[in-house]
Amino acid sequence: xxTAPTTQIQLPLEPEAGRRKLxxxxxxxxxxxxxxxxxxxxxxxxxxxxxxxxxxxxxxxLLDEFGPERVxxxxxxxxxxxxxxxxxxxxxxxxxxELMFADFFGVCMDQIYNHMAKIHYESGGNVRVPMVLMSAAxxxxxxxxxxxxxxxxxxxxxxxxxxxxxxxxxxxxxxxTAAIRSDDPVIYLFHKGIMGLxxxxxxxxxxxxxxxxxxxxxxxxxxxxxxxKDVSIxxxxxxxxxxxxxxxxxxxxxxxxxxxxxxxxxxxxxxAIVASVGKTRRLVVVDEDYQSFGLSGExxxxxxxxLPGGLKHVSRVAVPDVPIPYARDLEYSVLPTPARIExxxxxxxxx
Amino acid sequence: MTVQSALSATDRLNLLRxxxxxxxxEEAILREYHADKSPGFDIGAGxxxxxxxxxxxxxxxxxxxxxxxxxxxxxxxxxxxxxxAIAHGVDMRxxxxxxxxxxxxxxxxxxxxxxxxxxxxxxxCSGIVAEGLPPALGQALAFQRAGTxxxxxxxxxxxxxxxxxxxxxxxxxxxxxxxxxFVIEDNDWxxxxxxxxxxxxxxxxxxxxxxxIPGTRVEDNAVEDIWAAVGEAVRxxxxxxxxxxxxxxxxxxxGHFEGDAQGYRGDLEGVPGRDPIPTYQKHLTDAGILDDGAxxxxxxxxxATVEEAIAFAKSSPLPDPADxxxxxxxxxxxx
Ligand SMILES: Cc1ncc(C[n+]2csc(CCOP(=O)(O)OP(=O)(O)O)c2C)c(N)n1
Numbered sequence: 242x243x244t245a246p247t248t249q250i251q252l253p254l255e256p257e258a259g260r261r262k263l264x265x266x267x268x269x270x271x272x273x274x275x276x277x278x279x280x281x282x283x284x285x286x287x288x289x290x291x292x293x294x295x296x297x298x299x300x301x302x303l304l305d306e307f308g309p310e311r312v313x314x315x316x317x318x319x320x321x322x323x324x325x326x327x328x329x330x331x332x333x334x335x336x337x338x339e340l341m342f343a344d345f346f347g348v349c350m351d352q353i354y355n356h357m358a359k360i361h362y363e364s365g366g367n368v369r370v371p372m373v374l375m376s377a378a379x380x381x382x383x384x385x386x387x388x389x390x391x392x393x394x395x396x397x398x399x400x401x402x403x404x405x406x407x408x409x410x411x412x413x414x415x416x417x418t419a420a421i422r423s424d425d426p427v428i429y430l431f432h433k434g435i436m437g438l439x440x441x442x443x444x445x446x447x448x449x450x451x452x453x454x455x456x457x458x459x460x461x462x463x464x465x466x467x468x469x470k471d472v473s474i475x476x477x478x479x480x481x482x483x484x485x486x487x488x489x490x491x492x493x494x495x496x497x498x499x500x501x502x503x504x505x506x507x508x509x510x511x512x513a514i515v516a517s518v519g520k521t522r523r524l525v526v527v528d529e530d531y532q533s534f535g536l537s538g539e540x541x542x543x544x545x546x547x548l549p550g551g552l553k554h555v556s557r558v559a560v561p562d563v564p565i566p567y568a569r570d571l572e573y574s575v576l577p578t579p580a581r582i583e584x585x586x587x588x589x590x591x592x
Numbered sequence: 593m594t595v596q597s598a599l600s601a602t603d604r605l606n607l608l609r610x611x612x613x614x615x616x617x618e619e620a621i622l623r624e625y626h627a628d629k630s631p632g633f634d635i636g637a638g639x640x641x642x643x644x645x646x647x648x649x650x651x652x653x654x655x656x657x658x659x660x661x662x663x664x665x666x667x668x669x670x671x672x673x674x675x676x677a678i679a680h681g682v683d684m685r686x687x688x689x690x691x692x693x694x695x696x697x698x699x700x701x702x703x704x705x706x707x708x709x710x711x712x713x714x715x716x717c718s719g720i721v722a723e724g725l726p727p728a729l730g731q732a733l734a735f736q737r738a739g740t741x742x743x744x745x746x747x748x749x750x751x752x753x754x755x756x757x758x759x760x761x762x763x764x765x766x767x768x769x770x771x772x773x774f775v776i777e778d779n780d781w782x783x784x785x786x787x788x789x790x791x792x793x794x795x796x797x798x799x800x801x802x803x804x805i806p807g808t809r810v811e812d813n814a815v816e817d818i819w820a821a822v823g824e825a826v827r828x829x830x831x832x833x834x835x836x837x838x839x840x841x842x843x844x845x846x847g848h849f850e851g852d853a854q855g856y857r858g859d860l861e862g863v864p865g866r867d868p869i870p871t872y873q874k875h876l877t878d879a880g881i882l883d884d885g886a887x888x889x890x891x892x893x894x895x896a897t898v899e900e901a902i903a904f905a906k907s908s909p910l911p912d913p914a915d916x917x918x919x920x921x922x923x924x925x926x927x
Pocket of ligand 1: 288317319341345348670671672719720721722748749750751752753777779781782783844848
């Protein structure tokens with residue numbers, strides 16, 4: 242059995258969160274603004290990122306602060322402007338490009354996976370593409386099959402791009418700072434349900450403490466969101482909050498749930514997964530992406546490879562390979578709801 | 593407004609009647625959408641959750657197209673589809689039921705307002721900008737191969753005309769002389785981005801020249817001019833002369849979607865004065881073919897139809913959550 246190495250490589254220390262609270266959206270914007278101040282090569286581009294401030298408030302206020310040369314509204318020409326971002330990055334600029342919804346990647350996927358993601362490799366490491374492609378993911382508000390997908394598994398399956406998925410304001414800022422500073426292309430997926438938007442049902446944890454200064458949350462490092470010894474929930478994004486709620490509820494019954502927030506899909510913190518499952522021996526993966534051929538299978542494979550014969554329970558709570566339905570009751574019957582997570586945890590400890 | 597001699601008084605009244613019916617429907621959806629979203633607007637709450645893109649102001653485009661199409665002709669629309677669906681003859685009750693997420697809806701509550709499919713009248717739409725255009729080519733190809741004179745009309749916004757799918761579709765339709773009519777609704781805005789910041793030419797009609805097909809721009813949201821331009825394009829398509837592109841300078845009377853505060857919009861003050869319905873009402877009144885009584889009657893008839901559809905939708909059953917996995921594949925198949 243392998244467990245987490247006892248001597249961890251010391252990563253840059255994340256600062257204490259402090260007391261100042263921000264919404265996830267504001268935390269993201271603050272990270273972008275700080276990097277724009279320190280590095281004139283950083284610019285923001287996408288549909289409605291200017292006067293509108295981003296449909297999900299990911300760029301609010303940036304136009305006023307930095308002007309239209311650095312905060313650029315684009316036509317609805319995703320292939321062209323994402324490709325343009327790549328070219329600008331190749332020449333040393335550091336674009337933060339927004340694709341409004343992750344669901345729209347289909348119209349520009351060639352630029353993303355054959356170009357943005359492969360240029361560094363194809364050039365034998367000689368050409369860098371220091372670009373951030375940010376996009377909104379996730380459902381839960383009846384926006385239908387073309388506007389509610391997560392799709393991080395799809396991006397993650399294709400080599401060459403880092404994929405980060407914050408679950409809270411602190412991570413949102415730290416991961417955005419790390420993404421902008423990274424010399425690799427980074428896909429930054431934010432779930433609409435964690436942004437803290439006034440016009441969407443708010444998750445209470447979508448507003449949280451965020452340090453004022455710039456800091457990085459290292460890409461590729463998971464977080465133990467809650468320690469526990471009976472069962473590990475490995476998850477990310479909005480599902481972290483559902484999982485924490487379930488864990489708190491079950492604690493009163495003596496079920497001790499550990500919640501791992503992956504924070505990054507690529508690179509995946511396999512050590513953190515193995516360390517947690519090695520301890521609890523029971524694994525529930527919660528993923529708002531489609532179930533088959535994706536992140537949930539990868540997490541389980543990671544645990545199974547590292548702990549042969551050592552697992553007492555494995556299951557997953559994901560979207561059961563169906564397009565996200567429009568009608569609310571249908572949608573909530575396929576999303577990884579707290580009820581479904583709770584049922585899975587109960588089953589895990591029953592066995 | 594140019595008067596088209598080919599339009600009879602009845603035709604003209606029908607254009608207005610269609611515009612009134614559409615507006616009545618959109619106003620009813622607006623009312624129902626906001627009815628239970630307070631206190632504090634929550635996009636996911638209420639009887640009609642999710643994004644809602646309404647087409648108030650764009651009725652002339654739908655009425656002008658619909659007048660030339662008959663059963664068997666196809667239409668593909670956008671994320672802002674209701675006006676086009678109504679003018680194309682999509683069943684209003686089933687459409688309303690879909691918007692309310694009911695089992696009786698066009699898509700049994702699975703699709704929602706941006707994803708309306710009515711095979712009876714060959715209607716579809718897409719929430720992905722410009723991606724409704726290419727399927728119209730295939731429908732046109734099928735009509736051509738079957739030896740019919742049916743046409744496909746593909747509608748998109750001026751924002752969509754900057755995407756690859758638009759240009760690829762025009763080229764292919766022109767190359768294969770497909771019976772397609774492309775209609776661009778230029779409402780000046782792609783969400784918050786004005787056309788001046790998105791489009792390199794003053795009119796998308798000129799882009800038709802790149803593909804060797806006729807391009808026409810209709811100014812002023814003028815329903816009779818739209819009717820005339822679409823009539824010529826449909827005639828060409830039916831006669832086997834290939835596709836055409838029409839751009840209409842229309843009007844987005846309300847926000848991009850409901851809840852849009854439109855802080856970016858500098859033209860709002862003049863917008864109500866450009867409402868095409870009172871404009872056309874006055875036009876027909878001045879021409880002596882409409883009086884206030886007849887207009888009121890039109891409104892009452894529209895209300896009756898719309899309210900019946902809304903009532904049908906509201907009283908229809910919700911889909912059973914246990915059936916959420918149905919319809920991924922045809923019967924019996926599973927992933
Ligand atoms: C490929 C794609 N990119 C972006 C969007 C987000 N989006 C939805 S509507 C819209 C504006 C569309 O403008 P236009 O084509 O002019 O149509 P209008 O909304 O004005 O009717 C945008 C950017 C989308 N749905 N699909």
